[in-house]
Structure formats: C-alpha cells, structure tokens
Amino acid sequence: MKYFSIILLIASITMLTSFKPAIQTGPFDDYPVYSGNDLGVQYSPAETIFKVWAPKASTVKLRLYNAGNGGEAISTADMQQAGNGVWQLIIKQDLKNKYYTFQVMQDGKWLQERPDIYARAVGINGNRGMVVDLSSTNPANWRDDKKPPFKEATDAIIYETHIRDISIDPNSGIANKGKFLGLTETGTKSPDGEATGLDHLKELGVTHVHLLPAFDFNSVDETKPQANQYNWGYDPLNYNVPEGSYSTDPYDGNVRIKEFKQMVQALHKNGQRVILDVVYNHTSDINNSNFSQFAPGYFYRQNPDGSYSNATGCGNEVASERAMVRKFMIESVVYWAKEYHLDGFRFDLMGVHDIETMNQISEALHKIDPTIIIYGEGWTAGNSPMPETLRAVKKNASKLNHIAVFSDDIRDGIKGGWGDLKEKGFVSGGDGKTESVKFGIVASTPNNQINYKAVNYSNLPWAAEPFQTITYVSCHDDNTLFDRLKISNPNATEADLIKMDKLANAIVLTSQGIAFLHSGAEMLRTKQGVANSYNSPDSINQIDWSRKTKYKAVFEYYKGLIALRKNHPAFRMPSTAMIQANLKFIDSGNPNLIVYQISDNANGDSWKNILVILNGNTTSQPVNLPAGKWTLAADENTIKEDGIKTIDGSNLEIPATTAYILYAN
Numbered sequence: 175m176k177y178f179s180i181i182l183l184i185a186s187i188t189m190l191t192s193f194k195p196a197i198q199t200g201p202f203d204d205y206p207v208y209s210g211n212d213l214g215v216q217y218s219p220a221e222t223i224f225k226v227w228a229p230k231a232s233t234v235k236l237r238l239y240n241a242g243n244g245g246e247a248i249s250t251a252d253m254q255q256a257g258n259g260v261w262q263l264i265i266k267q268d269l270k271n272k273y274y275t276f277q278v279m280q281d282g283k284w285l286q287e288r289p290d291i292y293a294r295a296v297g298i299n300g301n302r303g304m305v306v307d308l309s310s311t312n313p314a315n316w317r318d319d320k321k322p323p324f325k326e327a328t329d330a331i332i333y334e335t336h337i338r339d340i341s342i343d344p345n346s347g348i349a350n351k352g353k354f355l356g357l358t359e360t361g362t363k364s365p366d367g368e369a370t371g372l373d374h375l376k377e378l379g380v381t382h383v384h385l386l387p388a389f390d391f392n393s394v395d396e397t398k399p400q401a402n403q404y405n406w407g408y409d410p411l412n413y414n415v416p417e418g419s420y421s422t423d424p425y426d427g428n429v430r431i432k433e434f435k436q437m438v439q440a441l442h443k444n445g446q447r448v449i450l451d452v453v454y455n456h457t458s459d460i461n462n463s464n465f466s467q468f469a470p471g472y473f474y475r476q477n478p479d480g481s482y483s484n485a486t487g488c489g490n491e492v493a494s495e496r497a498m499v500r501k502f503m504i505e506s507v508v509y510w511a512k513e514y515h516l517d518g519f520r521f522d523l524m525g526v527h528d529i530e531t532m533n534q535i536s537e538a539l540h541k542i543d544p545t546i547i548i549y550g551e552g553w554t555a556g557n558s559p560m561p562e563t564l565r566a567v568k569k570n571a572s573k574l575n576h577i578a579v580f581s582d583d584i585r586d587g588i589k590g591g592w593g594d595l596k597e598k599g600f601v602s603g604g605d606g607k608t609e610s611v612k613f614g615i616v617a618s619t620p621n622n623q624i625n626y627k628a629v630n631y632s633n634l635p636w637a638a639e640p641f642q643t644i645t646y647v648s649c650h651d652d653n654t655l656f657d658r659l660k661i662s663n664p665n666a667t668e669a670d671l672i673k674m675d676k677l678a679n680a681i682v683l684t685s686q687g688i689a690f691l692h693s694g695a696e697m698l699r700t701k702q703g704v705a706n707s708y709n710s711p712d713s714i715n716q717i718d719w720s721r722k723t724k725y726k727a728v729f730e731y732y733k734g735l736i737a738l739r740k741n742h743p744a745f746r747m748p749s750t751a752m753i754q755a756n757l758k759f760i761d762s763g764n765p766n767l768i769v770y771q772i773s774d775n776a777n778g779d780s781w782k783n784i785l786v787i788l789n790g791n792t793t794s795q796p797v798n799l800p801a802g803k804w805t806l807a808a809d810e811n812t813i814k815e816d817g818i819k820t821i822d823g824s825n826l827e828i829p830a831t832t833a834y835i836l837y838a839n
C-alpha cells in the first residue's frame with residue numbers, strides 16, 4: 175500500500191434496480207447474490223470506487239498503471255470484503271485515465287490479471303481497464319442528441335451492416351475507412367458520383383442501422399491496424415466497451431468511447447436509429463474470459479456430468495438464468511442504451527438465453543425508452559442443458575414481451591432452405607414454398623388462411639403479434655441473397671437472377687412484421703460465394719460501391735419499395751387483430767402465385783384497397799382482379815405510388831418472377 179488509502183465501505187446494499195434474482199442450481203446454490211447496481215468502477219474527481227463480485231476469492235488485488243499495456247504497476251492494493259461476495263476499494267484521489275487490473279486468488283491459486291466484467295473503458299486489446307470520466311467522452315452537443323421519431327416496432331426497416339464493410343472499399347470516398355468515424359462523414363461519394371456511407375443510408379430511406387458486434391471483441395489485434403484484419407466480432411471480450419480496432423486510437427481508452435458516441439450522434443442526425451448486435455450467449459473462450467477470473471464456472475452452463483455445455487457451437491454457453499449473470503446482462507444493455515443512446519439490441523443466439531432473463535431485459539430497456547427494439551435469433555447452435563420450454567427460442571416467441579425473433583420460415587420459403595444450397599425457393603419457381611411465404615406475409619401470427627401443415631419449419635403460428643417477427647430473406651450469415659440465388663439457379667441469366675432478387679425483397683418489404691435488409695442487397699451484394707465470411711478479407715466482405723452504379727435500377731427499385739412501405743402503413747399493421755381483419759388471401763388457382771388484398775384503409779392507409787400479386791413462376795401468369803378500379807403502383811421495373819397506369823378490365827397478365835402492387839380508392 176504505497177500509493178493510496180483504503181476506506182472500507184460499510185456494506186449498505188440498496189435495491190436500486192428492478193432486478194429479480196433467479197433460482198440457482200447445482201454447484202452454485204450457495205453463491206451469494208449482490209443486488210446493488212454499482213459493480214465496476216465509479217469515478218469522481220474526489221474518489222474512485224472499485225467493486226467486484228468474486229464470491230469464492232480469498233484475496234483480490236487491484237493494480238494501477240499509467241498505460242493500458244506495458245510498464246510496472248504504480249501501485250498494488252488488497253481489496254476488502256463488503257458482503258454478498260463483493261470486494262471493494264475506495265481511493266481518495268483523482269484517478270482519471272489511470273489504467274487498472276484486478277487479480278483474484280481462489281483455492282490457493284492466482285487467477286489472471288484482468289479488468290472487471292463491468293469495465294467501461296479499456297486500453298489496447300482490452301487487457302486493462304481504464305478509470306474513465308464518462309462525461310469527458312461526450313462529443314459536442316451530445317446532450318442535444320435526438321433520436322429520429324419512431325413509434326411502432328413494426329414501422330422499422332432495419333439495415334444490417336458492419337463498421338468495416340460499409341466504408342473499407344477504396345472507392346467508398348470515406349476518409350475514416352473501417353472506423354466508427356466512417357459513419358460520421360456526410361457528402362461522401364464513389365468515383366461514379368454515387369452517395370456512399372451516411373448519405374447512402376439516407377437516400378435508401380431505412381429507419382434503423384443494425385451494427386454487427388462493435389463492443390470489444392478478441393479476434394482483431396488492435397496493435398496492428400495496418401494488418402487489415404477482419405472479423406464479424408462474435409467473440410466478446412469486454413462487454414461494456416466499444417471495439418478498439420474501430421477507433422482511431424485504441425491505446426487511449428477515451429477515444430473509442432467518444433468516437434462510438436459521435437457515430438450514434440451522426441446516424442441520429444442523418445435520420446437513422448442505431449441497433450447493436452450483442453453476444454451474451456458465449457465468450458471468446460472459457461478459461462481466459464473475464465468472467466472466469468472472478469467466479470470460475472459460475473457464468474457458464476454445465477452438463478450433468480460437470481463438463482461445459484456448448485449450445486452456441488463456440489465452446490461455451492453463458493448461464494443467463496443465474497442471478498449474477500442475469501443481472502450483468504440487464505445492466506450491460508441498460509448501460510449501452512443510456513450512455514450511448516442506443517435504440518435497439520439484436521441478441522445473437524437468443525435461444526441460448528432463458529425467457530425470464532430476456533423479459534427482464536425488455537422491461538428494463540422499455541422503462542428507459544418504450545421504442546427500443548429488441549430481437550434475436552430464436553434458436554441455438556447445439557443442445558443445451560436448459561430445457562427448451564425455458565429458452566427464448568422461436569417456438570416460445572409469444573412468451574417474449576415485445577421481443578422479436580427472425581423468421582427463418584419466410585426467409586427459406588422465399589429463397590430455399592439453408593441446409594441445401596441448391597434448393598429453389600418461391601422466387602425461383604421452387605415448389606411447395608407458397609404456404610411458408612404466406613405464413614411470413616402475416617408475420618407468423620395466427621391466421622386461419624394458412625395451411626400450417628405446409629409451412630417449412632413451423633406447424634403453429636409462433637408469434638402472437640406482428641412485432642414479434644423479423645421478416646427477412648438474408649443477413650450477414652450464409653451467402654448473400656444474390657449469391658444464393660446464383661448457386662441454386664445455375665442456369666438462370668443475370669437478368670433472371672435480378673428479377674428473383676427484386677421479388678425476394680419486394681415480398682419482405684410488403685409483408686407484415688419488422689422488415690430487415692442485409693446491407694448491400696440493394697446493389698446485389700456478392701461475397702463471391704463465401705457463406706461463413708466471419709474472418710474473410712475485406713475483398714470478400716466489403717460493400718463494393720461500384721455495384722451501386724452497375725445495378726442502379728435495382729437500387730432504385732429497393733429505394734422505391736422502402737418508400738412505399740414507409741408511406742403505406744397497411745404493410746406494417748401493429749396487431750394481429752388488424753391483420754386478421756384486413757388482409758385476405760385470394761385463391762389464384764396457381765400454386766406459385768400469391769394474391770392478397772389489404773382492405774379498408776388498413777392501419778390508416780391512404781389507399782383504400784391494396785392488391786399484392788407475387789408471381790413465383792418462371793412464366794407469366796394471368797390473374798383475375800377483384801372488382802374495383804385498380805391502379806398499378808409497382809411492376810417488374812418501377813415503383814410509382816401515384817400510379818404507373820390504371821388497369822382496364824378484370825384480367826391482368828403478371829410477368830414471370832414479379833411482384834405487382836395495385837390499389838383502388
């Protein structure tokens with residue numbers, strides 16, 4: 175103790191959060207639960223309070239450093255027990271920007287020297303925490319940051335992208351390539367003069383930008399920015415800190431925080447809300463994780479034989495149902511929502527989490543802002559010891575409170591099953607996909623017009639309400655939509671593939687539920703046939719901005735569809751009751767031709783009756799129109815809301831592989 179004095183805080187634990195402890199099982203039954211919301215490092219100029227939960231520790235040391243790497247500790251001190259497994263130290267000095275580590279001795283053995291699991295700032299590669307004065311990381315006018323107006327979750331049109339992908343192309347015209355700051359630049363253009371980055375998002379008209387993991391992950395060495403390393407980022411290291419390689423200076427713990435905030439601020443100003451992809455289901459590994467340096471074993475699920483379970487396919491699965499894990503997850507997302515003004519969270523492998531934890535997360539986030547969007551993958555990547563009835567999986571979606579899950583039913587109905595790349599989908603003339611698409615058109619909500627026996631993966635309507643369904647056809651996983659269509663239709667011409675692609679997202683953007691697009695789909699993005707491109711080079715993953723010029727007509731079509739959805743609330747009805755009352759399928763007499771009408775100015779739409787005709791056949795097909803004076807608003811080439819033409823008579827020939835949208839007032 176050479177540097178600072180210790181004050182032992184008398185354990186005065188207050189119930190500051192709405193957190194409810196879970197029932198613990200097995201070897202962790204006797205672990206104490208701490209209910210305060212002050213774990214981690216709390217800075218003020220007068221003092222810094224360090225608190226960690228290490229219930230089986232015999233000693234906990236705190237070391238302070240001048241830098242995030244290298245050099246000797248400037249001080250080392252023993253922490254004091256403060257009850258309920260918490261160890262604490264208060265240092266009555268101004269420790270702003272000092273780096274720190276903790277080290278726990280348990281069962282006579284020193285564990286690794288690491289930041290706490292709640293660390294809010296870290297140095298290079300996340301090896302040491304940093305005492306941060308968060309107010310000094312706020313960009314100018316941060317307090318005036320305003321979220322773009324937004325009401326119902328079903329109003330969202332989500333654009334899933336990756337910090338590096340969107341700007342790293344040498345032709346992006348963006349100065350801060352591959353960085354958070356790349357998404358703060360306006361006026362950027364490709365050499366052809368097409369808008370890129372932020373301006374592109376605005377031009378396209380999406381409401382939300384979903385960022386692949388941008389918290390601190392392990393796989394990219396932050397000391398080697400010139401090495402052009404790439405990773406999606408699904409290997410969490412420090413959950414409450416932005417990733418260093420996306421900052422302009424990963425050595426200074428303040429910079430990544432400030433730049434992340436600048437990005438959110440710029441996106442908000444540009445008209446987009448911001449969603450972060452979060453990965454609480456597993457950590458980069460078990461033995462080296464921060465979790466394992468404070469409470470070994472506790473944060474992970476075990477099989478009955480004591481071995482670690484692996485429902486994530488990544489070697490470990492986080493035990494969300496345990497009290498201190500649940501508490502951590504809730505506090506972590508709440509921190510991101512408040513400190514970084516985030517507007518939504520996408521939970522990776524959400525099916526690994528328990529329903530109760532997800533619902534408590536929903537409650538905590540919606541208390542901050544009821545318009546925050548929460549969704550996730552409603553599946554696991556392997557068997558879990560947690561019973562399926564408790565998992566936040568798709569079949570339990572109706573038990574999730576204002577949380578959506580991805581609809582693989584409509585996704586694979588549209589383009590073909592994920593398990594067989596050669597399989598054709600509805601848009602490529604594949605047989606037997608129509609009911610899966612119809613199931614998705616009504617956002618997997620109960621509807622007596624669906625033959626559930628013919629739906630690909632579901633024999634029941636798993637969503638109770640349309641805001642529980644993410645409607646999509648492609649995302650970062652697997653081949654891009656255009657690549658997939660190419661693989662499953664090897665004899666199709668490029669013109670045919672483009673028609674399939676346009677029909678695919680025309681279905682998505684006219685269907686009920688929350689619409690979701692993979693970035694670059696609007697310019698026929700290719701990953702050159704690489705499906706799992708999680709660590710592929712930029713040449714595979716980057717958005718190639720020259721395609722915006724090459725496929726300008728496709729871009730315009732997507733842009734038109736997005737505007738159509740935004741202008742016409744009938745395509746985004748907020749309740750199952752409204753969908754049941756207003757959306758009627760019409761028997762076309764043709765197994766690959768879907769026709770439906772949305773009637774009576776549904777959801778306040780300016781169009782009285784809307785007719786959507788989806789021809790999945792590779793040949794043109796006749797359709798008998800219902801009575802009415804119909805105006806064509808979308809054909810195979812154009813979206814024109816004030817009408818391409820009016821239709822005379824009751825018969826219409828629908829071109830092959832095409833969506834027609836008509837209205838009658």
Ligand code: CA
Pocket residue numbers: 299300390391392393394396411417418419
């Ligand atoms: Ca990192």
